[in-house]
Amino acid sequence: xxxxxxxxxxxxxxxxxxxxxxxxxxxxxxxxxxxxxxxxxxxxxxxxxxxxxxxxxxxxxxxxxxxxxxxxxxxxxxxxxxxxxxxxxxxxxxxxxxxxxxxxxxxxxxxxxxxxxxxxxxxxxxxxxxxxxxxxxxxxxxxxxxxxxxxxxxxxxxxxxxxxxxxxxxxxxxxxxxxxxxxxxxxxxxxxxxxxxxxxxxxxxxxxxxxxxxxxxxx
Ligand SMILES: N[C@@H](CCC(=O)N[C@@H](CS)C(=O)NCC(=O)O)C(=O)O
Numbered sequence: 001x002x003x004x005x006x007x008x009x010x011x012x013x014x015x016x017x018x019x020x021x022x023x024x025x026x027x028x029x030x031x032x033x034x035x036x037x038x039x040x041x042x043x044x045x046x047x048x049x050x051x052x053x054x055x056x057x058x059x060x061x062x063x064x065x066x067x068x069x070x071x072x073x074x075x076x077x078x079x080x081x082x083x084x085x086x087x088x089x090x091x092x093x094x095x096x097x098x099x100x101x102x103x104x105x106x107x108x109x110x111x112x113x114x115x116x117x118x119x120x121x122x123x124x125x126x127x128x129x130x131x132x133x134x135x136x137x138x139x140x141x142x143x144x145x146x147x148x149x150x151x152x153x154x155x156x157x158x159x160x161x162x163x164x165x166x167x168x169x170x171x172x173x174x175x176x177x178x179x180x181x182x183x184x185x186x187x188x189x190x191x192x193x194x195x196x197x198x199x200x201x202x203x204x205x206x207x208x209x210x211x212x213x214x215x216x217x218x219x
Contacts, residue, residue, distance in 0.1 A: 003028045003056035006042060008035050009201055012101055012154035013064035014052040015193040019150040020068045022189035024075040065094055068147060079147045090147050093133065093140065097151035100126055104158050108206055108213050116212040120168040127170060127177050134176040138183035145187065153190035156181040161202045165216050 005021065007014040007030050021028050033042050038049055045060035046053045054061045054070070061067050072079050080087045103126065107119035134140065140148040159181065162168055171178050184190050195201070207214050 001056075003054055005030050006046070006051055006053040006055065007032050008051045009195050009198065010205055011051045012157070013050075015154035015157070015190075016064045016150050017052045017054060017067045017071070018193040019153055019189045020071045020079065020147070022192055023079060023145060023150070024071060024077065026071070026075050065091075065098075068094075068150060072147065079145065079150065081141065081146070086141075090141070093148045094151045096126075096130070097148065097155060100155050104155065107162075108211060109209055110212045112212050116216075120170060123168075123170045124172065124174075127174050130180075131174045131177050134180060137176065137179055140180065145189075149184055149187070149190075152180070153184045153187070153193060156184055157190075157194060157198070158202070160185070161199050161206070162213075164199075164203075165206075165213065 003021075003026065005014065005017055005028050007018075009032055018030070033039060033051065035051065038046075042053070043049060045055065046062050048062060050062065052062075052064055052067060054067045056070075061070055069080075080090055100123065103119060103123050107116065107123060110116040110119050135142055139145050140152070159170060162170070171181065203217070207217055
């Protein structure tokens with residue numbers, strides 16, 4: 001049976017799974033739900049009430065990292081390295097990517113300009129750490145696209161919309177991070193992971209926050 005990815009169009013965690021599915025050429029059905037009015041069938045398969053959920057093999061898998069790992073173990077090509085230590089390092093950086101998503105949430109929910117600038121500076125500092133971990137590229141591990149790339153594609157997708165609002169300098173002076181962002185933006189799996197109207201949907205979502213960033217958008 002075709003796997004079903006239970007999704008929300010703006011969810012960066014869903015995008016991770018969509019990227020991994022695309023990298024492996026696995027056909028799947030994407031089923032979007034309204035997270036503001038979660039249907040009963042969704043609550044029955046998502047114990048935490050969150051997207052993504054992957055319905056596959058008669059099971060419902062939740063938590064994006066778990067879904068990605070399952071897909072990596074069951075479908076070629078492997079995105080993780082075969083060496084256990086290198087694989088563990090990739091997982092560490094996947095966690096780092098999740099921490100960045102939390103910071104991004106703090107950024108777009110910041111109540112005032114001061115908090116907004118502080119969050120932008122924090123994100124910039126985190127990317128300073130990423131910069132130090134990056135090699136020659138084009139991807140996180142080098143020539144081969146991997147799981148950390150699937151995690152950071154959706155992170156950079158936020159920046160594409162933030163950049164239309166103002167220059168927040170999140171990657172200022174970080175050439176390797178900037179080059180990595182460009183490489184991920186060009187990757188077909190990353191491009192198709194969100195709907196074509198994602199920028200409009202994200203802008204509408206950000207406007208509704210009533211946060212400092214929303215105020216910037218209507219200035
Ligand atoms: N740790 C989870 C996070 C998933 C998550 O936060 N999903 C959000 C949408 S992007 C969600 O479903 N939120 C709904 C809610 O918390 O009620 C994962 O990696 O899958």
